[in-house]
Amino acid sequence: MTETAEPAAGAEGQVTALYQAHATGLVRLAMLMLGGDQGAAEDVVQDAFLGLYRRWAALRDPDRAVAYARSSVLNGCRDVLRRRSRKIPAALLEPDAESAEARALLGEEHREVLAALRRLPDRQREAVVLRHCLDLKEAEVAEAMNVSRGTVKSSSHRGLAALARILKEDQ
């Protein structure tokens, strides 16, 4: 492709191409955040790319598009969890609030991990998932979470420690 080559279909084509390349990874991220619920995860990712599409003209650095989408997915997951926590008493959210999908498809040991993740504070959960489940670099995690890299490190550390305790105590 030469420097002057136009993409196939402008913003729509570019956003769609980006979606095709990254949707699976982002849905996986959202599933980990939302306790394995793929339907809700796909909704969050669709919304994120819709937002990206609407703001495409203002996005001058395409290298940042994936980071922007990832950050939007995290925001979307937070909103979903917030809505759920308002509707459902907190006690009912753990750990039985896992999705029926996760219950059907995942082994008990993995459902325990997802349930434990859901019991972490938002920031710790995000740092742990991005850093240790998806193996993102700290700088990428920091940008996705809109926090400093130091916060990523401390949140990740605290999250892992909390997870260890939760999983140990649940055994």
Add this chain to the structure above:
Amino acid sequence: MTVEDRLRATTGAVTEAMRPVRPLTLPPGQPEGSAPVRPHWGRLPRRWPGWLIPLAAAVAVIAVAATLVAVRDLPGSHLAPRVTPAASVTATSTAAPPPSAGPVVPRYYVTLSAESRVPVRDAIVADAGTGKQITVVKPPSNATFAGMAAGPDDRTFVLDARTFFAGPSWTPPEHIWFLVRLTPGAARQVQVTRIPIAASMSAAEIVGLALSPDDGTLAILFQPDVIDVSVKTPPGPITLRTYSLATGKALRTWTEPVPSSAAGTTLDSDNVDGLTWLADGRTLAFTYPSFAVHQTVRTLDTTSPGTNLVADSRAVFQVPAGRACGSLLMTPDGQTVICGTSTEGAGGCAKGQPEFDAYTVATGQLDRVLYRHQGSCAVGVATVEWAGDGTLAIGLVETFKSVDFSFPASDTNVVGVLTPGKLAPLRVTLTGSSYGPGTVAF
């Protein structure tokens, strides 16, 4: 199987269980406000024409100069209400009396405003004796205050302002430093001036910040090139540098031989490494490596030769196995390390309260539990904010009702003077959460 192993296994299982992701559905037509779409794919990042670079640099210098002039005379300083505390009143008027021969509990403090999605945090100067806010210091434009350190008295503070990305293309953040001097009762109680430290910490994470006992030297522990979203530059080595507060000139520099990032070291900002000047005015104490399995406190004699942060410093204390300090500070006499612990996980406070522990450096053993929180919580965090000696400190206890909370502010927080068995609350107002030693300074 470690927690990390379990996370990886679960991630793999989730991936295997995923159905094919449904296609993207976009609304018909061009997105709102879209300009003709520029070609992106397969292109190198657009670069500026060569002739434009010096012009842009000149504009940037003028803009920075204008900003600094503006900040030098911050409006918040003029707006400070005339709080005129009596000179003889100390924080002890509202807290437990300190030992007569021991350190005096500081009264004035600076903290950051609550964190939000908007990446701008102000610095709030307040009086823990009256509980009143003295002034709010606004950061320069396109910057946020990220941390602070206090001087030996309770009226001198250093603020770290970090610039942030606000333009169409990524620019690495820099740090701008300010000195805050508080003169209670004066016509102008708060003076804010820029410390003339040259920009030299591009994309750096500040992990330690300490002002020397004579107010003359600022020590900064940092790791360069970590906040780089392009991830084109590997993180640099953790670096400890001292600066003259008067001239901003770099005095001494020590670096670690191998960048900690390669070893997976965990850091935090702005003073999670508990960088502290000891009372002798020449020794610095700090945690290195941060959040390792066994956290280690090292001391470094800043008057001795050498530039190696590890070889030229000495490990003097290690947190015992099985214990973890969310924050820790060495006392100025170098005899004690005060540690704040967190309690998380199922059961919360019922299965172990957050507490403040004092360890004796000479033996490495727990000397006493200064204070153990009593109450119910799902998550509890104890953070040591200031260390006087082995029996006196200022600590913060934050608790959360639920581990599934969605909002950043803690449900309760108490900042108080710690003496054995007691937390005497100070009138400190914190509106967010996770206030570490670098986000509240006494």
